[in-house]
Amino acid sequence: MVIELFDYDAELSRYNVRLRAVAGVGPADRVLDIGCGTGQTTRDAARSAPSGSALGVDVSRPMVDRARALGAEEGIRNVSFERADAQVHPFAPEGFTLGLSRFGTMFFTDPVAAFTNIGRALRPGARLVQLVWQAYHRQEWSTAIRQALAADRMAPAGHGHGAFSLADPTVTAGVLTAAGFTAVEITEVREPIYYGPAAADARDALFELRMVQELVAGLDAAATARALDRLLVMLDAHDTGAGVWFDSSAWLVTARRGPAGKASVGSCLPHAGNRLTLGRGGHPVADVEKRGDDHPEPSPPGEAQPRHVQQHVDQRREREEHDSEQRPDPGVEGRVDQRRPGDPDDEQAEPREDPTDDRE
Template identity: 60%
Template structure:
């Protein structure tokens, strides 16, 4: 992924354009809903939720202050009066209790240091029986973009055993245990098989991929000559994935749905 919280910016929204449609359908935001968007980045999904919740509201939170500043600018430019944003860590932020009908997230929940505590905190912000709908990556071997990038980077791309992991919520039984411990029930998983978009051509895709944490860290571990060779392999790989409508990679994700236990 692009950074530890998520890949913020217009490029990230473009990358996940197919996933957005799937998430919107899964969320099914109703006109009067009060929505909490976890790891909202620059607020695209929050603004979409606010437009659907025209008699309700949407709050987006993210750990990136620049992303939140940009989210506010975009919402103001679109004239949305029922959306707000907070620079906050959903793992520990003191949300109003029993406030939201829906907590949603587009790849914004995989980096919690203590996922049980984080989801319990989010659950307390939901009204009893309130819904959680989040999109997370499936395992790395099921995501062509991860396999191809790491193959091009070679040995330098070996994943560190610690640190942020974009695939930390890939295993359904593990996620079910986390959510149950956090006070959720009715947990279900739906397969999402949509491609990711990396740019209009290989040059733009290379700029995008070089900003990924896994890429930049791998290149920094190499000497200048080795780094140049790895970049060349990345360029060749991205060129091989270029189509008439841009550079695309296969990907697999889960839509995870659950609801807060009434007794929690």
């Protein structure tokens, strides 16, 4: 029996470039990839560490099976995959020099305990580099789909569950500090995500993610048909000519494992050494290397043209900026280390801002 798996690698192709650039896997690194899905990030790490190795772990058996098959097919000898829950798995103590996660750490039932366990697997001073989603209202892929399917109805409470559990950067910094990590740095990254070459393909992808089923639950047949018609119209409107794309916002979080025995489980207060870059009105802005059109290469899947995608998301961002200028400044009280030395003034800063349970 062939199990259809949603193509997270295509969806997150542009975020993958960001993660790889910041991770900077070295030739001899021993990499732990948390929530590896079908293993693209793990295989990338293994290729970058020819004298080292990469282990990917995920709770999904079908994804781990696919990851193993792809690793064998591509002939990568220093990569391995294991079905495991990173919250409790007995990793070899201090066995890894680098930890990675591409949207795979948001579903922990006890985040402090989970990151403490991950920290034990890393050598003192080793880096942990992860991407996590920002809040629901900053995700066009979530808000547009809900609006199309729910219309005037309220979206089901709790949809997405833990996908946005690390959306508050101050909370995230506190969790990592409590788990024994130091030098936490949180930077906004904003990239479009891909759902398929055309509207019908994107609709099928959303069914694979079970986002559609949850949002039409309780509707009769006629109402369901109308909701699906609205969904198809909305998806068609997001077809850039290079596929169906939605804007999105994430946090790129880096930290270092502190000295052994320094974790203070139960304390989630931000550490004074943590850094969070903020922009106009207290909203976070990206602190990433600029290149060309402000998006790193390579191009998205297929022959997608970044210019077409960018035109779509730029229009939305302009509307957001206009709306934010009309709102009073909420202030930044309580934020962590609000500016780094050398950061531009707020007025000059450029703003950047699941499936549900099994989103990476």
